[in-house]
Amino acid sequence: MSELLLELKDISVSYDEIQVIWDANLNIKRGECVSLIGVNGSGKTTLLKTIAGVVHPFEGEIWFKGTIRIDKLSAHQIAALGIIYVPEGRRIFTKMTVKENLLVGNHLKKSKRKEMLQRVYELFPVLKERENQMAGTLSGGEQQMLAIARGLMADPEILLLDEISLGLSPIVVEQLYEKIKEINEQGVSILVVDEIPLRCLQVSHRGYIIRSGRIVFEGDSSDLLNNKDLRKIYLGTD
Amino acid sequence: MDKKNRYIIGSSIVAIALLTLAPYFIPLYWMAFLFFCFIYLVLTEMWVLVAGFTGMVLLGIGGFVGIGAYSFVIFSTCLNWPLWPSLILSGIIGVIIALAVSSTIFRMRGAYFAMSTLVIANALFAWFSTWSYTGGGAGIVVNVKLPIAIVYHIALILAFASIIIVTFVVRSNLGLMLKAIGSDEDAALTVGVNTYTCKLYCFLIASFMISLAGAIYFLYPGFVTPDAAFSPIWLINTLTAASVGGWTNIGGAIIGVIFIITLQQFFYVNYPGLSMLINGIIIVVIFLISPRGLWPAIRSLIEKRLKRF
Numbered sequence: 001m002s003e004l005l006l007e008l009k010d011i012s013v014s015y016d017e018i019q020v021i022w023d024a025n026l027n028i029k030r031g032e033c034v035s036l037i038g039v040n041g042s043g044k045t046t047l048l049k050t051i052a053g054v055v056h057p058f059e060g061e062i063w064f065k066g067t068i069r070i071d072k073l074s075a076h077q078i079a080a081l082g083i084i085y086v087p088e089g090r091r092i093f094t095k096m097t098v099k100e101n102l103l104v105g106n107h108l109k110k111s112k113r114k115e116m117l118q119r120v121y122e123l124f125p126v127l128k129e130r131e132n133q134m135a136g137t138l139s140g141g142e143q144q145m146l147a148i149a150r151g152l153m154a155d156p157e158i159l160l161l162d163e164i165s166l167g168l169s170p171i172v173v174e175q176l177y178e179k180i181k182e183i184n185e186q187g188v189s190i191l192v193v194d195e196i197p198l199r200c201l202q203v204s205h206r207g208y209i210i211r212s213g214r215i216v217f218e219g220d221s222s223d224l225l226n227n228k229d230l231r232k233i234y235l236g237t238d
Numbered sequence: 239m240d241k242k243n244r245y246i247i248g249s250s251i252v253a254i255a256l257l258t259l260a261p262y263f264i265p266l267y268w269m270a271f272l273f274f275c276f277i278y279l280v281l282t283e284m285w286v287l288v289a290g291f292t293g294m295v296l297l298g299i300g301g302f303v304g305i306g307a308y309s310f311v312i313f314s315t316c317l318n319w320p321l322w323p324s325l326i327l328s329g330i331i332g333v334i335i336a337l338a339v340s341s342t343i344f345r346m347r348g349a350y351f352a353m354s355t356l357v358i359a360n361a362l363f364a365w366f367s368t369w370s371y372t373g374g375g376a377g378i379v380v381n382v383k384l385p386i387a388i389v390y391h392i393a394l395i396l397a398f399a400s401i402i403i404v405t406f407v408v409r410s411n412l413g414l415m416l417k418a419i420g421s422d423e424d425a426a427l428t429v430g431v432n433t434y435t436c437k438l439y440c441f442l443i444a445s446f447m448i449s450l451a452g453a454i455y456f457l458y459p460g461f462v463t464p465d466a467a468f469s470p471i472w473l474i475n476t477l478t479a480a481s482v483g484g485w486t487n488i489g490g491a492i493i494g495v496i497f498i499i500t501l502q503q504f505f506y507v508n509y510p511g512l513s514m515l516i517n518g519i520i521i522v523v524i525f526l527i528s529p530r531g532l533w534p535a536i537r538s539l540i541e542k543r544l545k546r547f
Contacts, residue, residue: 093422095417
């Protein structure tokens, strides 16, 4: 857990004239699960999209494995490097079958198709049951599982998970986080973004708190969970 | 499934054999009718690929028909080149134009993309209306003398090829990417699909086939005018055929084309001014009652009935 997999250096992002991220510094080491926490509109999703290449920063650098600079690359090139973004609101291909969705996710690593399919079906058995069903007919939780599984099919080094608990029942969210822990234990580094901080801090090693576009705190998840002041100020719980 | 496939292959072999032999025993009128069907089948299959699966609404379909037609006239008549190189080159000119405009129009999506392709078609219409080299608005005679049966057979081959091409593309890895792009382009990007290249391949295939269809079509009337070559009727008929057959239904396109050509022949003969209006009404009604297409809806209805017995 020592190699620096992803490093953001002083990243600033703006949408047209409006700046939304100021000098963000963030890093992920190999095998780590890191959470990024903040309220609505704090810039979490923007930061993930910046890493994924959907949005480009106007200042700062992003380095992958310390040697590859990725902040100027396009989204599909970044995905090809093994940084896979699972977008907010699931965004599965609704008019394709579950299996077709997975195959699209797999197209960068076609040589590993069988192995990858087996891996995601083991992780999410329900997808195996429904592999020939149209993805749009799945329940919300299953769709989220499919979105994560589709990302996993690319055999990623880093998985960027955006708002995975959005609109899902607490039980389903609980199950999803169990799976995320499992995926992380398989060796995939994860950056997870959520509005509900407690659950995601429990599965992650470290956490960052973002507030109005600035990263205001960085530390071990246990510190974040136990520090009374921080809990009160940033997480809104006692 | 295997049995069904064998049935489809068997019946299509019979159909192709009959269509190949048809010029020797059917009257000229019906030969022309089938010829129109073949040309529109090419356009409709390409619509299925580009608009149906990939989600790029190519309103400028008539632009490529016109490019093909005029390229063919220039090569075959103005430059007096032989038939086959002229035909193939007119398809290639379509590809070159598509390649030239792609970097600009691929920046746009949805309605903006659709409108930009329409604008290109209109610009080409304006150009050929004034270019004296090809006779301007009065048009130009295609100086190629071919027996009608040969023209018919060329169109048949092209129509058949278009079905095969679309079927293979849709089943290929590229087809999977295209379907993903049609479903959610941004999501496809984030899982590493090179959406630009995939869309470009699809667009180039379509521009080649549509331009070729345009070139072949004008062998039949024997002269090309800007009004006919860049006519909006190409788009309207193709759109109607695709809507009847289902936008993502390769086989349905055949039904759609037969439907629209029959209708057009009937109304064009009896109520010439009304035929376009009637097409428009049909499209709207189909979109209202069955957006997936009329034929898929009818088929599932029949299948349901059959299951009941």
